[in-house]
Amino acid sequence: METDFMEELLLVEAEMQEVQEQIKLLLDRQEVLYKKQSELKALLEERKESGASANNNVTTEVADWSATFEWDAQADDTRFNIFGISSYRANQREIINAVMSGRDVLVIMAAGGGKSLCYQLPALLRDGISLIVSPLLSLIQDQVMGLMALGIPAYMLTSTTSKDIEKTIYKALEKGDGDLKMLYVTPEKISKSKRFMSKLEKCHNNGRLALISIDEAHCCSQWGHDFRPDYKNLGILKIQFPHVPVIALTATATYKVQTDLMEMLHIANCVKFVRTVNRPNLFYKVHEKSSIGKMVIHQIAQYIRSSYHNNESGIVYCFSRKECEQVAMELREHGISAEYYHADMDVIAREKVHLRWSNSKLQVIVGTVAFGMGINKPDVRFVIHHSLSKSMETYYQESGRAGRDGLPSECILYYKPSDVPRQSSMVFYEKSGLQNLYDIVRYCQSKQICRRAAIFRHFGEPLQDCNGMCDNCAYGKELKEFEVTGHAKAIVTLLRDMQDHEQRTTMLQLVDKLKTKKKELGVSSNPSPDLKKEQLEQLVIQLLLDRVLKEEFQHTAYATNAYVTLGPLWKQTLQGNKPVRLEICTGQRQNDDVSEKDCKLDRSSSVLEAKLDKLRKEISSSDGGIFPHAVLSTQHISLLSIHKPTSISQMVEVIGKVKAEKYGSKIAELIRNYVEAGQTSDEPNNAEPNDADKFSENERITKRPRKNEAHVIIQSSDDEND
Numbered sequence: 054m055e056t057d058f059m060e061e062l063l064l065v066e067a068e069m070q071e072v073q074e075q076i077k078l079l080l081d082r083q084e085v086l087y088k089k090q091s092e093l094k095a096l097l098e099e100r101k102e103s104g105a106s107a108n109n110n111v112t113t114e115v116a117d118w119s120a121t122f123e124w125d126a127q128a129d130d131t132r133f134n135i136f137g138i139s140s141y142r143a144n145q146r147e148i149i150n151a152v153m154s155g156r157d158v159l160v161i162m163a164a165g166g167g168k169s170l171c172y173q174l175p176a177l178l179r180d181g182i183s184l185i186v187s188p189l190l191s192l193i194q195d196q197v198m199g200l201m202a203l204g205i206p207a208y209m210l211t212s213t214t215s216k217d218i219e220k221t222i223y224k225a226l227e228k229g230d231g232d233l234k235m236l237y238v239t240p241e242k243i244s245k246s247k248r249f250m251s252k253l254e255k256c257h258n259n260g261r262l263a264l265i266s267i268d269e270a271h272c273c274s275q276w277g278h279d280f281r282p283d284y285k286n287l288g289i290l291k292i293q294f295p296h297v298p299v300i301a302l303t304a305t306a307t308y309k310v311q312t313d314l315m316e317m318l319h320i321a322n323c324v325k326f327v328r329t330v331n332r333p334n335l336f337y338k339v340h341e342k343s344s345i346g347k348m349v350i351h352q353i354a355q356y357i358r359s360s361y362h363n364n365e366s367g368i369v370y371c372f373s374r375k376e377c378e379q380v381a382m383e384l385r386e387h388g389i390s391a392e393y394y395h396a397d398m399d400v401i402a403r404e405k406v407h408l409r410w411s412n413s414k415l416q417v418i419v420g421t422v423a424f425g426m427g428i429n430k431p432d433v434r435f436v437i438h439h440s441l442s443k444s445m446e447t448y449y450q451e452s453g454r455a456g457r458d459g460l461p462s463e464c465i466l467y468y469k470p471s472d473v474p475r476q477s478s479m480v481f482y483e484k485s486g487l488q489n490l491y492d493i494v495r496y497c498q499s500k501q502i503c504r505r506a507a508i509f510r511h512f513g514e515p516l517q518d519c520n521g522m523c524d525n526c527a528y529g530k531e532l533k534e535f536e537v538t539g540h541a542k543a544i545v546t547l548l549r550d551m552q553d554h555e556q557r558t559t560m561l562q563l564v565d566k567l568k569t570k571k572k573e574l575g576v577s578s579n580p581s582p583d584l585k586k587e588q589l590e591q592l593v594i595q596l597l598l599d600r601v602l603k604e605e606f607q608h609t610a611y612a613t614n615a616y617v618t619l620g621p622l623w624k625q626t627l628q629g630n631k632p633v634r635l636e637i638c639t640g641q642r643q644n645d646d647v648s649e650k651d652c653k654l655d656r657s658s659s660v661l662e663a664k665l666d667k668l669r670k671e672i673s674s675s676d677g678g679i680f681p682h683a684v685l686s687t688q689h690i691s692l693l694s695i696h697k698p699t700s701i702s703q704m705v706e707v708i709g710k711v712k713a714e715k716y717g718s719k720i721a722e723l724i725r726n727y728v729e730a731g732q733t734s735d736e737p738n739n740a741e742p743n744d745a746d747k748f749s750e751n752e753r754i755t756k757r758p759r760k761n762e763a764h765v766i767i768q769s770s771d772d773e774n775d
């Protein structure tokens with residue numbers, strides 16, 4: 054009798070333990086849902102207030118700021134003749150007007166949306182000096198070089214600044230001597246240099262501090278993805294200079310980060326411009342990743358060679374430093390010009406690689422997450438993830454480095470289920486680390502749901518049309534849904550038996566065991582199909598996402614191992630209450646290299662464009678090392694090849710005064726030679742543009758067709774002139 058009670062007691066205690074675990078999981082989940090709920094509520098409130106519910110732009114107060122202002126003509130002239138920008142993109146003009154009116158402004162605009170112009174143009178229009186805080190030296194150098202090339206007196210005050218230049222800058226701040234319009238600093242300057250702050254104060258006291266701009270402002274918030282402690286101290290600027298307008302800019306900020314920023318920077322009454330996270334020019338795709346490493350590289354190399362044979366720039370992101378080196382080497386063996394970039398390299402070696410890539414002397418950078426915020430190259434045509442990112446946020450950021458110039462570009466993630474435990478063992482200790490990872494895994498596992506929709510959902514935005522710009526929307530995949538309840542039960546049973554014997558298993562070991570034990574477990578008598586190894590892995594991941602299984606982690610002397618164990622919902626699966634289904638690609642779509650060709654983005658370039666591209670590279674290397682895109686943007690090249698100006702006055706009409714005066718004679722000579730040689734037969738577009746086209750970016754995206762549909766050309770959706 055006593056032993057019966059003892060046994061029952063043990064069972065009850067075991068079950069209580071299990072209930073405790075379930076409660077913990079549910080509480081965790083509840084916390085996440087609460088967070089999401091409050092963000093969504095806040096978003097709804099905000100929309101109600103602004104009455105902008107039907108609009109794609111989640112923008113407040115736009116109406117007032119798109120009116121006419123006294124500086125309109127001067128702003129237009131500066132935009133075109135100095136920056137060489139033919140028309141404003143969405144929200145730019147409104148933001149500039151708000152800043153010019155002396156208001157504090159918070160700008161959330163997707164990567165490549167054109168945030169820099171929003172503070173650089175007012176900095177030129179307003180009297181005095183504008184201070185720009187930016188997180189990275191490389192970003193600052195890039196910006197300052199670009200501005201100097203346009204003849205704008207921009208300087209930086211960083212650890213690399215010479216004593217002479219420092220003196221000049223301090224004189225300009227203190228006494229208003231010399232020519233200084235924009236001063237770039239890192240946040241450390243504000244928090245650590247008393248000398249600098251006292252000079253800035255003098256500048257302010259003389260009424261010459263025109264504007265404070267805080268770029269990559271998400272670095273202020275611990276909730277953001279790139280928190281920088283020195284950014285936290287930037288609130289001092291508004292306290293010390295309360296009447297100087299502050300503009301804070303970032304590409305991504307959830308509602309929580311936005312409120313955090315406003316509080317930290319003391320800009321509670323700012324005008325907020327929030328643009329959609331949508332990047333209509335980016336094509337998102339998940340590619341099944343072979344378990345054979347060499348095969349993956351072979352596929353990537355073949356893809357780059359066939360799709361980007363004109364040396365168009367790209368990035369390949371890898372999981373580890375070792376993998377970076379390996380992938381770069383193997384890509385080189387396949388004839389791709391590729392170099393690796395990671396945090397273990399010394400700064401000079403890293404900078405050298407970055408520079409060669411920025412100058413288009415190197416086609417591909419193979420990087421870890423260390424290759425991050427400083428990337429300012431507008432014409433990156435593809436971003437490939439050789440391995441899974443750790444969250445949707447990280448993936449959005451990294452893939453978003455493609456197509457900053459607004460032209461069609463591709464973001465491809467190579468996914469195999471066995472990459473999940475590699476990532477999970479790195480992120481499990483981070484706050485919501487596993488939750489975030491599982492979100493991106495869901496994105497990868499899905500074979501039908503629009504990839505873009507997953508991004509909107511993640512950032513709490515209403516859905517917008519994908520226009521066939523993701524693999525799931527573009528291709529009619531040949532999919533079959535199999536009932537795999539038998540397999541799921543077999544997995545659960547196996548794990549339960551192992552746990553009873555206090556054994557642990559990794560996902561790969563589990564799948565191997567399953568393959569060999571399948572007969573014993575009676576799966577073969579089940580009507581379920583015979584699943585391949587990769588499909589079993591896919592099922593294990595699906596069961597993880599559905600909480601039937603869970604991951605546990607254990608440290609060894611060399612690594613952290615991820616083990617698969619029973620999750621809170623294993624009993625339901627064992628009871629077979631809910632059938633388990635698995636989507637499997639059956640048709641040719643598995644190997645989409647074929648369809649890839651059918652659905653190629655329209656990026657044919659003419660002979661003249663190629664010549665102009667070569668010329669901009671020559672000019673850039675002889676003109677103080679500025680980047681080719683700072684000489685002429687890709688849009689400039691396409692406009693020049695359409696209009697073919699052969700005199701400086703015609704050139705001014707196309708690329709603005711400063712660029713025409715600086716580079717016009719060389720460009721005109723090239724075009725004249727080209728026209729005289731009669732090389733116009735291969736032009737993709739010989740038609741005269743109409744006036745509406747004339748000075749707009751006029752970017753085109755080929756809408757990806759569903760299988761068997763004709764190509765449809767659409768304009769680059771909402772980006773311009775709306």
Ligand SMILES: Nc1ncnc2c1ncn2[C@@H]1O[C@H](COP(=O)(O)OP(=O)(O)OP(=O)(O)O)[C@@H](O)[C@H]1O
Pocket residue numbers: 138139140141142145162163164165166167168169170303304431457458686688750
């Ligand atoms: N109105 C415009 N028309 C055409 N090109 C533009 C316009 N505004 C900006 N650009 C170009 O778009 C590219 C990206 O601009 P910018 O660097 O300002 O992006 P960003 O929003 O700061 O992106 P990130 O978040 O990546 O820093 C640059 O090459 C810039 O010259």
Ligand SMILES: [Mg+2]
Pocket residue numbers: 168169268
């Ligand atoms: Mg920027």
